[in-house]
Amino acid sequence: MSLPPLAAYPALRLRRLRQADWTRRLVRETTLAPADLIWSMILHDGEGRLPVAAMPGVERLSVTEAAKAAVEARALGVPAIAVFPYIDGARKDAYGTEATNPDGLVCRAVKAMKDASPEVGIMCDVALDPFTDHGHDGLIQDGLIVNDASVERLVQQALVQAEAGCDIIAPSDMMDGRVAAIRHALEAAGFQDVMIMAYAAKYASAFYGPYREAIGSAKALVGDKKTYQMDPGNTDEALREVALDIAEGADMVMVKPGMPYLDIVRRVAETFSMPTFAFQVSGEYAMLMAAAQNGWLEEERAILESLHAFKRAGCAGVISYFAPRAARLLGA
Numbered sequence: 001m002s003l004p005p006l007a008a009y010p011a012l013r014l015r016r017l018r019q020a021d022w023t024r025r026l027v028r029e030t031t032l033a034p035a036d037l038i039w040s041m042i043l044h045d046g047e048g049r050l051p052v053a054a055m056p057g058v059e060r061l062s063v064t065e066a067a068k069a070a071v072e073a074r075a076l077g078v079p080a081i082a083v084f085p086y087i088d089g090a091r092k093d094a095y096g097t098e099a100t101n102p103d104g105l106v107c108r109a110v111k112a113m114k115d116a117s118p119e120v121g122i123m124c125d126v127a128l129d130p131f132t133d134h135g136h137d138g139l140i141q142d143g144l145i146v147n148d149a150s151v152e153r154l155v156q157q158a159l160v161q162a163e164a165g166c167d168i169i170a171p172s173d174m175m176d177g178r179v180a181a182i183r184h185a186l187e188a189a190g191f192q193d194v195m196i197m198a199y200a201a202k203y204a205s206a207f208y209g210p211y212r213e214a215i216g217s218a219k220a221l222v223g224d225k226k227t228y229q230m231d232p233g234n235t236d237e238a239l240r241e242v243a244l245d246i247a248e249g250a251d252m253v254m255v256k257p258g259m260p261y262l263d264i265v266r267r268v269a270e271t272f273s274m275p276t277f278a279f280q281v282s283g284e285y286a287m288l289m290a291a292a293q294n295g296w297l298e299e300e301r302a303i304l305e306s307l308h309a310f311k312r313a314g315c316a317g318v319i320s321y322f323a324p325r326a327a328r329l330l331g332a
């Protein structure tokens with residue numbers, strides 16, 4: 001970026017515009033509002049709410065609680081909720097059979113939430129990891145995560161979610177070709193208005209640790225996800241991933257994790273001019289909360305500043321476990 005010539009000091013004193021709250025608000029380049037947030041929510045198949053130890057303040061919600069939360073989201077002005085299921089170990093197998101159960105936890109929750117609060121968008125994660133006994137997002141053959149057979153399963157999963165009333169299908173599996181396959185299947189099944197938000201540039205990250213506890217896949221995971229999720233050293237590859245998903249029919253794209261990858265957010269937003277989202281993942285949530293609980297960070301300021309950073313980087317919105325709390329802080 002080249003700047004026009006600036007007046008020299010003291011004609012130009014940049015602090016003039018920072019002298020009072022009203023003038024800071026007046027010249028603020030980006031803003032954060034409840035409408036920028038997608039509430040990341042963990043579901044479970046029991047009763048009530050269960051705390052997640054590694055994520056203080058986050059609870060797994062029952063279907064009934066999730067429906068109440070959808071009503072709360074509407075009142076808070078939070079446009080959408082992304083759901084992630086904790087699946088009992090006894091229901092997991094190598095094939096992720098439970099992922100395509102139309103009466104499974106995700107489908108029942110989607111229906112209950114849409115019934116309770118139809119104005120709130122519901123987003124479902126497409127990946128097999130909550131449902132497989134090996135904890136991977138795809139299928140394993142001869143010790144390898146196989147691409148094309150996994151895509152077939154993911155398409156079935158997406159269709160079951162769309163059937164349940166899901167508004168946004170969000171493939172997080174990082175298999176090649178899955179967005180095209182899902183888009184094609186949705187069109188063919190009459191779901192032309194169901195949106196796809198692709199986890200387009202998703203990295204093999206240590207920051208997903210607490211999530212795996214939250215959904216109960218931590219103990220299950222065999223090995224790592226480096227053959228399908230991206231290498232944290234790469235940035236050009238992120239543009240190729242995003243370009244491919246857009247060409248395949250993604251309506252919105254996502255970068256994940258969030259705060260450590262704001263450089264990727266900026267490049268993606270500038271390059272493609274598509275609605276670009278970032279996921280402030282479980283590890284980011286845990287870090288902020290741990291520091292705040294030790295008295296090392298001002299909790300509420302740090303939450304809002306971390307979310308605002310995504311807007312400044314070029315995001316249309318942020319998927320976050322802080323969404324309801326941040327919306328309340330923003331005074332919705």
Ligand code: PBG
Nearest residue numbers: 127129137172207208211281282
């Ligand atoms: C599943 C999935 C993951 C997350 C969202 N969807 C974990 C992973 O890929 O291992 C992470 C969310 C978080 O850490 O908050 N594919």
